Amino acid sequence: MAAEADYEGLIRFLMTPFLDSPDELKTDFEQLSGHDKIWLRVAFSSEDRGRMFGRGGRNIQAIRTVLRATAALYGQRSSLDVYGESSGQGRSGSGDGNSTGGHRRRGGGGRRPSRH
Numbered sequence: 016m017a018a019e020a021d022y023e024g025l026i027r028f029l030m031t032p033f034l035d036s037p038d039e040l041k042t043d044f045e046q047l048s049g050h051d052k053i054w055l056r057v058a059f060s061s062e063d064r065g066r067m068f069g070r071g072g073r074n075i076q077a078i079r080t081v082l083r084a085t086a087a088l089y090g091q092r093s094s095l096d097v098y099g100e101s102s103g104q105g106r107s108g109s110g111d112g113n114s115t116g117g118h119r120r121r122g123g124g125g126r127r128p129s130r131h
Contacts, residue, residue, distance in 0.1 A: 020085050022055055022093075029078045033067045036060045041098075053091050055082060058098035067097075 023042050031037045036059070043056040059067060068075045079095045086093035 020089050020091075022053060022082070022085075025082065025085060026055065026057060026078075029081060030057065030059070030067065033074060034059055034063045035066075036063060039063075051091050053086055053093045055093060055095045056098065057095065061099070064099075 022044055026042055027037075027040065030040060034040060039058075039060045041058040045054040045056075046052070047054055066074070069077075075095075075097065079093075082093045082095055
């Protein structure tokens with residue numbers, strides 16, 4: 016196993032399929048706390064935000080999960096911030112996995128309420 020994960024390559028691999036303009040994907044990385052925390056920052060075209068985040072933020076949350084798991088393999092913790100992400104979605108879903116991302120499941124047996 017390599018000494019460090021290729022976070023830029025992994026981010027490009029995970030995010031490029033969601034982007035119409037993959038050339039506009041910008042990445043920045045910073046190691047904090049003696050190399051045990053990786054702060055990952057990304058920016059992409061505003062037209063790609065809907066697909067990148069997905070319904071209810073599922074896509075970006077899945078990407079954060081993969082990045083956290085990769086960091087854990089190297090004894091690190093990761094945080095992914097998306098440039099321009101609203102503060103309501105922002106840090107709550109970008110931490111170390113201790114939050115629910117602000118989404119709760121509703122009861123109702125999986126049925127949608129009727130609109131009358």
